[in-house]
Amino acid sequence: MMPVSLSRMRRGTQIIGNVLGSFLHHPLLFLRLLSAIPFLVRGVSYGRSWVAATEKETLSSCLDKAGSAGSVNPLRVHFDSHREGRGVWKFLHYFDIYHRHLSKFAGREVHVLEIGVYSGGSLQMWQECFGQQCHVYGVDIERACKVYEDDRTKIFVGDQGDRGFWKRFKEENPAIDILIDDGSHDPEHQIVTLEEMLPHLRPGGIYLCEDVVGKWNRFHSYVHGLATDLNSFESVTSDQRKGLACIPTQLQAAIQSIHFYPFVTVIEKSDHLRREFTAPKHGTEWQPFL
Numbered sequence: 001m002m003p004v005s006l007s008r009m010r011r012g013t014q015i016i017g018n019v020l021g022s023f024l025h026h027p028l029l030f031l032r033l034l035s036a037i038p039f040l041v042r043g044v045s046y047g048r049s050w051v052a053a054t055e056k057e058t059l060s061s062c063l064d065k066a067g068s069a070g071s072v073n074p075l076r077v078h079f080d081s082h083r084e085g086r087g088v089w090k091f092l093h094y095f096d097i098y099h100r101h102l103s104k105f106a107g108r109e110v111h112v113l114e115i116g117v118y119s120g121g122s123l124q125m126w127q128e129c130f131g132q133q134c135h136v137y138g139v140d141i142e143r144a145c146k147v148y149e150d151d152r153t154k155i156f157v158g159d160q161g162d163r164g165f166w167k168r169f170k171e172e173n174p175a176i177d178i179l180i181d182d183g184s185h186d187p188e189h190q191i192v193t194l195e196e197m198l199p200h201l202r203p204g205g206i207y208l209c210e211d212v213v214g215k216w217n218r219f220h221s222y223v224h225g226l227a228t229d230l231n232s233f234e235s236v237t238s239d240q241r242k243g244l245a246c247i248p249t250q251l252q253a254a255i256q257s258i259h260f261y262p263f264v265t266v267i268e269k270s271d272h273l274r275r276e277f278t279a280p281k282h283g284t285e286w287q288p289f290l
């Protein structure tokens with residue numbers, strides 16, 4: 001029992017140290033985050049009480065109709081038919097997420113980076129489903145994964161938590177269109193990978209991190225913090241006749257959207273840098289106070 005207690009004490013000390021460090025480095029931001037805690041708790045509480053009896057009935061009805069409509073998902077078709085050869089191991093609901101965000105790349109030149117090669121099966125899946133113009137880059141800490149390298153697949157051996165490794169990777173390779181992080185699943189490694197590689201994605205690129213599990217996952221919290229800037233509303237100009245205009249922050253200019261799914265986080269980059277958010281006024285009749 002003693003090692004467990006010591007481990008918990010160290011963990012608690014580390015958390016307290018991180019909190020104090022955050023306050024000392026960013027006191028105003030820290031206080032703003034404190035003001036958001038009641039709403040965070042409120043949201044968590046509502047989420048826990050979500051599934052009432054009527055919701056269960058609605059969910060059951062939806063599940064009965066699932067799969068009756070929608071376009072063909074080639075990635076799911078590939079997975080369902082793949083019974084021999086290199087292993088592919090994915091949660092089934094991931095394939096709907098892939099199809100929603102990645103289908104636009106089918107049949108065109110696309111550069112796909114997957115972190116976590118494992119048995120090499122998903123590398124084949126990307127190639128077959130995206131077509132002959134698909135170039136795949138695999139990253140793994142295991143040197144044995146080099147066996148999966150071929151004329152359309154490059155394997156890089158390195159630690160995804162090492163910023164020096166990513167610096168060398170970016171120097172050697174063109175910009176990436178799709179990044180799939182299925183690597184160590186360590187939150188700190190995932191954060192380093194995002195910070196190093198998100199700016200390296202081409203406009204319109206997709207960043208996708210898998211297996212983000214646990215209610216208080218630190219990577220999930222990090223991305224929530226990142227997402228707060230999407231709602232920045234500063235440098236606003238207002239014209240009674242024309243409407244509103246707002247200059248985007250650097251993140252708003254580059255990022256189209258951030259999505260949270262069960263176990264998956266997706267970040268979409270804009271096809272082009274936004275220069276302005278506008279809310280034009282159309283029409284001739286307005287309420288007097290507007």
